[in-house]
Amino acid sequence: MWLSTLLVIAVAALRASAEVVQNGTMCVVTPLSAASGASAKRQFGQQAQDDTPQILDAFKRCGTDGSIVFQEGTYHIRQIMDVTNLRNCDIHILGKWVWSADNLQYWISHTLPVTYAGLHTAWRLGGTNITLRGHGKALFDGNGQVWIDENKNGSNRQGRPISLTIWHATNVLVDGITWRQSQFWHTFVAYSQNVTMTNLDMNTTSHSQYSAVNTDGFDSWNSKDVYLRNWTVTCGDDCISVKGNSTNIDVKNVTCHESGCACIGSVGSNAGQPDFVDDVVFDTMECHHSSNAAWLKTYPGQGHIRNVTFRNFVVDDVNQPIYITPCTYSGNGCDGSRLAISDVTWSNITGTSRYNVAAAMHCSSAAPCRNLHFEGVDIKPRAGGTAKVLCSNIQNQADMGLTCTGTCPGNWPQQLNGNR
Numbered sequence: 001m002w003l004s005t006l007l008v009i010a011v012a013a014l015r016a017s018a019e020v021v022q023n024g025t026m027c028v029v030t031p032l033s034a035a036s037g038a039s040a041k042r043q044f045g046q047q048a049q050d051d052t053p054q055i056l057d058a059f060k061r062c063g064t065d066g067s068i069v070f071q072e073g074t075y076h077i078r079q080i081m082d083v084t085n086l087r088n089c090d091i092h093i094l095g096k097w098v099w100s101a102d103n104l105q106y107w108i109s110h111t112l113p114v115t116y117a118g119l120h121t122a123w124r125l126g127g128t129n130i131t132l133r134g135h136g137k138a139l140f141d142g143n144g145q146v147w148i149d150e151n152k153n154g155s156n157r158q159g160r161p162i163s164l165t166i167w168h169a170t171n172v173l174v175d176g177i178t179w180r181q182s183q184f185w186h187t188f189v190a191y192s193q194n195v196t197m198t199n200l201d202m203n204t205t206s207h208s209q210y211s212a213v214n215t216d217g218f219d220s221w222n223s224k225d226v227y228l229r230n231w232t233v234t235c236g237d238d239c240i241s242v243k244g245n246s247t248n249i250d251v252k253n254v255t256c257h258e259s260g261c262a263c264i265g266s267v268g269s270n271a272g273q274p275d276f277v278d279d280v281v282f283d284t285m286e287c288h289h290s291s292n293a294a295w296l297k298t299y300p301g302q303g304h305i306r307n308v309t310f311r312n313f314v315v316d317d318v319n320q321p322i323y324i325t326p327c328t329y330s331g332n333g334c335d336g337s338r339l340a341i342s343d344v345t346w347s348n349i350t351g352t353s354r355y356n357v358a359a360a361m362h363c364s365s366a367a368p369c370r371n372l373h374f375e376g377v378d379i380k381p382r383a384g385g386t387a388k389v390l391c392s393n394i395q396n397q398a399d400m401g402l403t404c405t406g407t408c409p410g411n412w413p414q415q416l417n418g419n420r
């Protein structure tokens with residue numbers, strides 16, 4: 001019904017050649033690239049088009065008890081967007097949003113901090129009662145290849161912007177959006193509660209000699225009640241990653257390619273501060289040609305990971321499907337970690353591993369894993385034979401439902417490059 005209303009307003013907007021047309025509590029935005037009037041010409045000048053001022057103007061005018069329609073067409077975004085005070089706002093995006101990549105120095109020095117690991121974002125969206133719908137038409141293009149090449153296979157790059165951060169928000173729905181070539185992580189949910197993200201399609205693939213490092217599909221941190229449904233993700237790192245202080249994260253029907261698939265962590269990296277992860281479900285996941293599938297990684301820290309379920313997974317050519325480490329990346333201090341892992345279930349996990357290891361699990365001897373449960377875990381090496389299950393410091397190892405075939409050293413790698 002809103003679509004027919006939109007069409008009427010759309011015509012009015014075009015006739016007026018204005019970029020934001022407001023009617024009561026509704027703002028309709030037309031991209032500069034589609035505006036034909038003299039005002040648009042004046043604004044273009046010799047400079048690159050920038051739709052950011054109009055977008056921010058619409059949020060300002062209709063962000064409280066209102067709605068905003070971004071009409072079809074291409075929007076050029078050349079500046080950060082800090083949109084943190086929305087209230088009862090319905091956002092409809094029908095066009096393509098392209099983040100500029102000819103001004104990397106601008107982004108590196110202006111992107112918005114998100115606290116976690118000193119990272120930054122191009123867009124913070126926050127407030128209460130927000131819907132952001134793409135209707136299957138919204139396309140977010142981050143020009144990620146430029147960032148991938150600039151990053152040169154490096155790790156976290158300060159100032160390299162996360163595409164969309166849900167920030168200090170309550171009651172949010174994000175639906176029907178496609179991402180291509182994200183700058184960095186596609187989405188991040190932080191300090192938020194009751195966030196539902198459905199029907200999202202992400203693909204960041206490098207076409208150069210450098211990998212799409214750290215182009216995670218989703219990360220959560222200091223958030224609770226987050227529901228993800230119906231995603232398809234191709235990315236260069238963790239597909240869905242639940243980080244510290246996340247509670248009740250419920251993920252269903254996500255297909256991940258080329259990624260870490262379903263991941264808890266990294267957690268425990270905040271010097272001296274504990275990290276807690278509770279009540280997480282990953283249900284109905286496909287992990288294709290991925291590094292890991294259903295796994296937990298922590299730094300030697302404090303806090304806990306408790307009550308996590310991985311169920312109904314199909315793994316296909318996954319480097320090391322099930323993995324637990326208390327000393328991620330460094331392989332140091334593994335047995336001193338006090339970050340306790342307990343009540344984790346892997347149920348109905350079937351498919352193929354790339355090499356001959358199905359699971360490698362080293363828990364800290366200072367905080368052994370408790371109540372790990374496995375049922376219907378049937379992972380076979382792609383090349384045939386039987387896969388190894390390596391275990392160390394698991395308290396209920398004898399009756400956990402999976403037979404260990406050997407021990408797992410603390411510095412066991414996250415990815416293998418051959419049979420072991």
Ligand SMILES: *[C@@H]1O[C@H](CO)[C@@H](O)[C@H](O)[C@H]1NC(C)=O
Binds near residue numbers: 008009012023024
């Ligand atoms: C504004 O909206 C009202 C009702 O939604 C409609 O009747 C009116 O024609 C609209 N005005 C313009 C200029 O589009």
Ligand SMILES: *[C@@H]1O[C@H](CO)[C@@H](O)[C@H](O)[C@H]1NC(C)=O
Binds near residue numbers: 128129171
């Ligand atoms: C958010 O929506 C709920 C349910 O419609 C409403 O009760 C609440 O007042 C809204 N919150 C704000 C800040 O307007």
Ligand SMILES: *[C@@H]1O[C@H](CO)[C@@H](O)[C@H](O)[C@H]1NC(C)=O
Binds near residue numbers: 171172173194195196
């Ligand atoms: C949670 O957010 C959804 C929107 O995604 C909203 O419909 C629902 O009312 C919210 N729940 C609560 C308890 O406010």
Ligand SMILES: *[C@@H]1O[C@H](CO)[C@@H](O)[C@H](O)[C@H]1NC(C)=O
Binds near residue numbers: 204205233234
């Ligand atoms: C992602 O994009 C690459 C090319 O950019 C393509 O080869 C690949 O098939 C895409 N992934 C999916 C799942 O469609």
Ligand SMILES: *[C@@H]1O[C@H](CO)[C@@H](O)[C@H](O)[C@H]1NC(C)=O
Binds near residue numbers: 153209210211
């Ligand atoms: C970047 O990393 C990938 C994956 O590890 C590797 O295949 C590629 O050779 C690296 N590129 C360069 C230029 O080192």
Ligand SMILES: *[C@@H]1O[C@H](CO)[C@@H](O)[C@H](O)[C@H]1NC(C)=O
Binds near residue numbers: 198199229230
């Ligand atoms: C998931 O996708 C299916 C098939 O397109 C659809 O019927 C269902 O409503 C979607 N779920 C959500 C939560 O949007």
Ligand SMILES: *[C@@H]1O[C@H](CO)[C@@H](O)[C@H](O)[C@H]1NC(C)=O
Binds near residue numbers: 232
């Ligand atoms: C799962 O999500 C995909 C989109 O990623 C959708 O096509 C499919 O219909 C969904 N399946 C179910 C059972 O909802």
Ligand SMILES: *[C@@H]1O[C@H](CO)[C@@H](O)[C@H](O)[C@H]1NC(C)=O
Binds near residue numbers: 274
């Ligand atoms: C996580 O939550 C705990 C307890 O509320 C708090 O002490 C800690 O600072 C939080 N960690 C981070 C990194 O925010």
Ligand SMILES: *[C@@H]1O[C@H](CO)[C@@H](O)[C@H](O)[C@H]1NC(C)=O
Binds near residue numbers: 248249280
């Ligand atoms: C474990 O998590 C599930 C799903 O979030 C929840 O329903 C259940 O109550 C939790 N169990 C405990 C013991 O907290």
Ligand SMILES: *[C@@H]1O[C@H](CO)[C@@H](O)[C@H](O)[C@H]1NC(C)=O
Binds near residue numbers: 284
């Ligand atoms: C196991 O998981 C697969 C993939 O999600 C699903 O098709 C199958 O129905 C599940 N089996 C059981 C017994 O639930």
